Amino acid sequence: MRDSLLTAARRALPVMATLTTLSGLAQAAPVKIGLLETLSGPQASTGQSFRSGVRYAIDKLNAAGGWNGQSVQLLEYDNQGGPAGASDKLKAAIADGVQIVVQGASSAIGGQITEDVRKHNLRNPGKEIVYVNVGAEAMELTGEKCNFHHFRFTGNAQVRTKALVAGMKQAGTLGTKVYAINQNYSWGQDVERAVVDNAAAGGYQVVEKTLHDTNKIQDFAPYVSKIVASGAETVITGNWSNDLLLLMKASKAAGLKVRFGTVFLDQPGNVANAGDTAIGHFIAHAFNPEAGGAESTRFVDDFKARTGHVPVFVEPQAVFGLEMVAEALKRTKPQGDALDVNAFAKVLEGTRIRTPMGEVSMRAADHQVLMPMVVSMVTKDAKYKADDTDMGFKPVKLFTAEEAAAPVQASCKMQRPD
Amino acid sequence: MDTFVFALLNGVIHGLLLFMVSAGLTLVFGMMGVLNFAHASFYMLGAYFAYTLQGIVGFGAAVVLAALLAGAVGVAVERWFLRRVHHHGHAHELLLTFGLSFIIAETIKLLFGNHPVDYRVPASLDFAAFALGSQQYPAYRLLMGGVAIAMFAAIWALLTRTRVGIVVRAAIYRPRMAEALGHNVQLVFMGVFGVGAALAGLAGAVAGAFYTTNPNMALEVGVMVFVIVVVGGLGSLGGAMLASLLIGVITSLAVGIDRSIADLLATFGARDWAEGIGGLLTLKVSSLAATIPFALMLLVLLVRPRGLMGEEA
Numbered sequence: 210m211r212d213s214l215l216t217a218a219r220r221a222l223p224v225m226a227t228l229t230t231l232s233g234l235a236q237a238a239p240v241k242i243g244l245l246e247t248l249s250g251p252q253a254s255t256g257q258s259f260r261s262g263v264r265y266a267i268d269k270l271n272a273a274g275g276w277n278g279q280s281v282q283l284l285e286y287d288n289q290g291g292p293a294g295a296s297d298k299l300k301a302a303i304a305d306g307v308q309i310v311v312q313g314a315s316s317a318i319g320g321q322i323t324e325d326v327r328k329h330n331l332r333n334p335g336k337e338i339v340y341v342n343v344g345a346e347a348m349e350l351t352g353e354k355c356n357f358h359h360f361r362f363t364g365n366a367q368v369r370t371k372a373l374v375a376g377m378k379q380a381g382t383l384g385t386k387v388y389a390i391n392q393n394y395s396w397g398q399d400v401e402r403a404v405v406d407n408a409a410a411g412g413y414q415v416v417e418k419t420l421h422d423t424n425k426i427q428d429f430a431p432y433v434s435k436i437v438a439s440g441a442e443t444v445i446t447g448n449w450s451n452d453l454l455l456l457m458k459a460s461k462a463a464g465l466k467v468r469f470g471t472v473f474l475d476q477p478g479n480v481a482n483a484g485d486t487a488i489g490h491f492i493a494h495a496f497n498p499e500a501g502g503a504e505s506t507r508f509v510d511d512f513k514a515r516t517g518h519v520p521v522f523v524e525p526q527a528v529f530g531l532e533m534v535a536e537a538l539k540r541t542k543p544q545g546d547a548l549d550v551n552a553f554a555k556v557l558e559g560t561r562i563r564t565p566m567g568e569v570s571m572r573a574a575d576h577q578v579l580m581p582m583v584v585s586m587v588t589k590d591a592k593y594k595a596d597d598t599d600m601g602f603k604p605v606k607l608f609t610a611e612e613a614a615a616p617v618q619a620s621c622k623m624q625r626p627d
Numbered sequence: 628m629d630t631f632v633f634a635l636l637n638g639v640i641h642g643l644l645l646f647m648v649s650a651g652l653t654l655v656f657g658m659m660g661v662l663n664f665a666h667a668s669f670y671m672l673g674a675y676f677a678y679t680l681q682g683i684v685g686f687g688a689a690v691v692l693a694a695l696l697a698g699a700v701g702v703a704v705e706r707w708f709l710r711r712v713h714h715h716g717h718a719h720e721l722l723l724t725f726g727l728s729f730i731i732a733e734t735i736k737l738l739f740g741n742h743p744v745d746y747r748v749p750a751s752l753d754f755a756a757f758a759l760g761s762q763q764y765p766a767y768r769l770l771m772g773g774v775a776i777a778m779f780a781a782i783w784a785l786l787t788r789t790r791v792g793i794v795v796r797a798a799i800y801r802p803r804m805a806e807a808l809g810h811n812v813q814l815v816f817m818g819v820f821g822v823g824a825a826l827a828g829l830a831g832a833v834a835g836a837f838y839t840t841n842p843n844m845a846l847e848v849g850v851m852v853f854v855i856v857v858v859g860g861l862g863s864l865g866g867a868m869l870a871s872l873l874i875g876v877i878t879s880l881a882v883g884i885d886r887s888i889a890d891l892l893a894t895f896g897a898r899d900w901a902e903g904i905g906g907l908l909t910l911k912v913s914s915l916a917a918t919i920p921f922a923l924m925l926l927v928l929l930v931r932p933r934g935l936m937g938e939e940a
């Protein structure tokens with residue numbers, strides 16, 4: 210009863226959003242980019258972060274002239290935080306003429322979209338669509354599920370963990386006993402595997418591994434007891450949202466002295482809410498303004514001028530991803546008056562741009578982006594403060610795209626169109 | 628042994644916290660027959676009220692005021708909303724509270740944003756109560772447990788030992804008779820609803836500082852609270868207490884069990900067979916910890932639909 214009402218209520222929202230964007234349809238078909246993001250429900254804040262990054266990049270693309278003399282249109286769809294909603298909204302997007310689908314929050318949703326896109330393209334030759342993945346980091350998306358029309362513009366579990374381990378080892382805080390605690394779905398399981406895989410390189414032993422339900426647990430005290438019992442010095446976790454915050458708060462309350470190696474500590478609200486608990490913890494992220502030079506400052510200032518805040522969390526990676534899309538669009542000639550998606554995808558495969566963090570390029574073999582990774586630590590002397598606190602992320606080490614890269618997975622057998 | 632003691636203590640305290648929220652829900656249901664979907668929203672309101680007031684009046688006073696404010700909102704909801712739709716029946720009341728829960732959540736998002744706010748345990752309460760082995764136990768958790776127990780005792784005494792309690796109980800079982808005897812039944816209902824909301828607000832104000840205060844906290848705790856009320860028996864305060872403790876302790880202990888059904892089958896020499904099948908048989912109990920309460924609810928509904936301590940329908 211409650212659920213069906215809930216979905217009914219949520220369903221009404223995206224329809225309205227679509228209607229408002231449809232009003233700009235009058236002129237001859239411009240390229241349509243569909244953002245299929247979690248814009249309502251408990252994880253809406255993550256989806257909205259992706260959205261602000263994507264909007265910024267599209268605005269910039271249009272300010273530079275758009276494509277084929279027309280502005281590129283951004284249509285937004287609310288996937289309601291689940292694969293089923295994403296599948297529904299993908300159909301709606303295709304019906305609206307969207308050729309490029311963008312999504313980032315949750316690998317579970319990403320897994321659904323990439324499969325749906327693959328099937329659609331098989332069944333509708335000549336009307337292909339391409340999936341621009343700006344945040345789903347599970348390995349399978351560039352592994353078993355890899356397909357020609359999926360492009361990942363963010364790291365993945367192996368890339369993040371490798372950078373995190375190397376950065377923390379270099380900072381001398383990794384220790385020899387590591388505990389892996391993760392959310393029990395594709396992404397969390399991949400991080401757990403990556404922690405085990407990196408044991409030799411990091412010179413540590415994985416004392417214990419835990420998988421738990423995703424964003425359903427309120428009380429992390431029992432898990433912290435387990436960490437204490439294991440004698441771990443470092444906890445590596447791919448947790449995001451409440452699962453990360455509650456885990457850190459529970460550790461603090463139990464007086465647990467461990468370092469956390471994280472991927473999503475820079476989500477807005479985390480540092481403020483964790484308070485001093487956050488100090489000394491690490492993150493592997495795509496961008497830290499302090500790690501770049503003048504170009505970084507320019508990007509941060511421009512982003513701030515347009516959106517009102519410094520780019521954090523997943524915003525930079527979404528911007529860089531869409532900048533690569535823009536670059537590839539620029540180099541794709543229109544066929545008739547329209548965009549040939551296969552031709553665009555072939556250009557995208559070889560796209561290379563410079564971001565404030567360094568060279569970023571797409572790897573054609575599995576469509577995994579090769580991007581620099583920054584490992585940062587929360588301190589009080591960081592240049593850019595997080596969440597209006599006196600703390601911020603101080604870069605420890607900037608890895609170039611080559612250093613951060615993880616090898617192509619053997620399971621990726623990509624079928625290319627002729 | 629240390630680990631076991633901690634797991635038990637963690638479970639009991641978390642259970643007590645869940646009780647604080649579910650007490651109001653079960654109380655209102657028992658008295659008015661209204662299943663209040665907005666109940667967890669009062670929990671969230673309590674946390675946000677306390678967060679806002681904390682800077683002005685200090686933590687302790689903020690918690691008390693937050694509970695009172697949440698209660699006041701509850702009273703207003705009963706007086707100007709629920710009472711109007713009461714004669715249309717329970718379905719309308721249910722839908723009303725359901726809609727209300729959305730309005731409250733969206734209002735919070737508008738005012739405070741989508742991200743967790745900076746509401747934390749004050750430094751003066753942020754210390755370890757005791758340590759066992761290498762693990763400390765936060766004093767604030769004990770405080771949360773203490774508040775819950777005090778609350779349980781207070782309601783219990785109020786309902787069974789005072790004149791007010793007699794009137795309230797009379798108004799529930801025989802509302803017309805109580806009215807004929809000169810008691811203002813409408814006022815009693817309003818009071819009960821307000822007290823229920825205040826209890827949830829108190830729980831939110833206390834727990835919001837320890838966990839997180841964000842616009843989803845009503846959703847997070849709401850589902851579990853319904854499970855507790857169903858398991859304990861709708862309308863039974865004692866049942867809610869029992870079910871809260873049960874769910875708290877079971878979840879906490881389950882986290883520590885890294886065993887699967889395959890391990891159990893190994894005693895019969897069937898491990899290889901079980902691992903060959905995989906799936907549910909090789910799933911560790913610890914990874915299912917958050918699912919166990921729902922399995923418990925299913926079990927209770929199947930074998931004892933009225934709940935552990937619910938009254939015979």
